[in-house]
Amino acid sequence: MTRIFETPLYPYTRSPDQDAAEPRRHTVIVVGAGPVGLAAAIDLAMKDVPVVVLDDNDKVSFGSRAICFSKRTLEILDRLGGDPGLVEKGVTWNLGKVFFGDRQVYGFNLLPEEGHKRPAFINLQQYHLEKYLVDRVTELAAQGKPIEIRGGSRVTAVERQANGVTLSVETPDGPYRLAADWLIACDGANSPVRAMLGLDFVGRVFEDNFLIADVKMEAEFPTERWFWFDPPFNKGQSALLHKQPDGIWRIDLQLGWNIDKDEEKKPEKVIPRLKAMLGEDVAFELEWVSIYTFQCRRMERFRHGPVIFAGDSAHQVSPFGARGANSGIQDTDNLAWKLKLVIDGAAPESLLDSYDVERVHGADENILNSTRSTDFITPKSETSRLFRDAVLDLSERYGFARPLVNSGRLSVPCAYDGLPLNGPDAAGLPARTRPGTPAADAPVKGGWLSDRLGGGFRLMTIDADAPDRLDFDQIAVERIALTAADDPSGMLAERYLGSAGSAVYLMRPDQHVAARWTNYDADAVAAALARATGRA
Incomplete structure (x- = not known):
């Protein structure tokens, strides 16, 4: 049976742009068809912004790669x-356990309260998410939305112009050139x-390496995140176990640190390590093996005129904490609506x-937490x-020590506290939904608040009067x-x-709170909207 990551999903086809005498101009070009690039393109197309995605591949990623997708990502x-x-x-999953040696020292629940449509996390191989996103692109294109993926299209040169960018693209039929008003680079850490x-990409490289193995097996481990410090099967080191579909x-x-990466990836080296962990009698098959080095880096700025960076191309963190793909999708969630308003x-x-x-703020928060986890x-x-x-x-016996245990602070939604787009706050309202925070979900009559909020500006009133619709300068x-x-x-x-x-x-x-009051005031709402759209 053909595996999903072996199937071409957007194979190269010749575009009319390749036969044009001059570079054809597009509103937005996205480079990279991973989860971040696809999410950006889908968001823009749903807003009727024409977008072309370029990728040198024609299929989804091989190996699980990003596997932990957070509640906030699921809401997006x-x-x-x-x-x-x-x-x-x-x-x-919501639950996790931490072990020291051969004993459990404590457990945690990432979403102990009820009243949320989505769980704290799901584990899902990255290739499944990419396949879903590619299918969504196909669905939108069939509905007449302005979106296209071009596989087998490698960008080989980018030139910034006064009114956009010009790109050189290599294809199986040879090179051609394109122009764009805006370029979103989602082409990975390299x-x-x-x-x-x-452009710069600076930060810290930690002197350590981790082996990642995707193992196919039948096992009785519960659906939880298990992390070991100094386990008997990997003395002096650590280990992590996650269940996937x-x-x-x-x-x-x-x-x-001082290892031969090519040697350590060989099955004859990997299998004994896994048997030491799982037991000699457990039958398993290796599906994918990789080795990664902890790195925490980011660009100084994510926007360079008409070129905007998102995801790993803009920032990179060590994987403990599930902050990579989740923060990248939050990047696109922040960017798409702003770019739409500017284009219009x-x-x-x-x-x-x-x-x-806002997203440098988010990246710094992730890098800080990831660095602390790694240390x-x-x-x-x-x-x-x-x-x-x-x-x-x-931590095994005393609650005060448990917050100090850091096996990877799990990804949480970024709050843009104190940043320029935030409007006024009102006394007496809960701190968790202050300006700058992402909306907290809640059950409401007929469904969920997160579904009601949608993807535009909304004025949510609770036991307060206000007009049903407001129009402010487009x-x-x-x-x-x-x-x-x-x-x-x-x-x-x-x-x-x-x-x-x-x-x-x-x-x-993007379902973040812009401002809040205890009662409706037309002038105050207009001023907050002007501030939230960069016009104040």
Whole structure:
């Protein structure tokens, strides 16, 4: 049976652009058809922005790669036209366990409260997500949306112009040139686009390596994240176990710094390591093996005129914490609506500078957490190791020590606290839904709040009066009118009302809170919208 990552999904076909006398111009070109590039293209096409995706490949990625997709990512995918089968295909989990040696020292629950449409995480091989996104592109194109993927199309040169960019593209039929108003580079940590433009990518490389193995087996481990410090099967190092769909298990084993990577990837080296962990009698097959080195890096700026970087091309973190793909999809969630407004002339081009400000803020938060995790997992001195081991011992019996245990702080949605697009706040409303935060989901009459918010500006009122629709200089704001009758569980009031009797929230198209009040004020809403769209 042909495996999904062996099947061409967008094979090369000759484009009319290749026969044009002059470079054909496109509104947006996305380089890279991984999860981040595809999410960006889908978001733009749904907003009727013409977009072309270029990729030198014609199929999804080989190997599980990114596997942990967070609640926030799932909510974004829902907005992009999510297929419920995607979550059903994934392995849902909220629970994790941490082991020190051969004993469990504590467990955790990443989503202990009820009232959310999506779980804390699903585990799903990256190739399944990419296949879903490619299918979504095909579906949108069939509906007449302006989106296209060109496989077998490798970008070999990028030139910035006064009014956009010009690209050279290599294909099986030879090279040709394209022009674009905007270029979004989603071409990975080794970004050729970034290199062609001579841009920076600086940070820290940690002196350690991990073996990743996708193992097909039948096993009785529960659907939880298991992390070991100094396990008996990998003494002095660490290990991680995750369940995936299709009987595949993801195993990460710390190897240390001075290793021969090519040698360590050989089956005769990998299989004994796995048998030491799983037991000599456990039957398994190796599906994919790789070795990665911890790295935490980012570009100084993510926007360079008409060229905008997203995902691993802009920032890279070590994989513990599931921050790579999740933060990349949050990049595109932040970017697409801003680029749409700029293209339509509904916002100044300077609005795109807020993408740089907000997502650099998100990248720094991820790098900080990832660096702390890496330092705890791989202590660089004997003193650090003694401290870590003492914390692990104490965490088995004492609650105060457990927050200090860091086996990878799991990805959480980024809050843009104190950043320029945020409008006013009101006293008495809950801190968790302050301006800059992503909307907290809650059950409402007939479904979920996250589904009601959609992908445009919304004025959400709770027991407050306001017009059903507002129009401000080409920007429409639709009202979501909610009352106590829409909140039978009381969770909406808990998350959005607090001690106030009523509330009015201005929501951005990426479902982040722009501003909030206890009552509607037309002038205040207009001023907050101007600020949120870079016109203040």
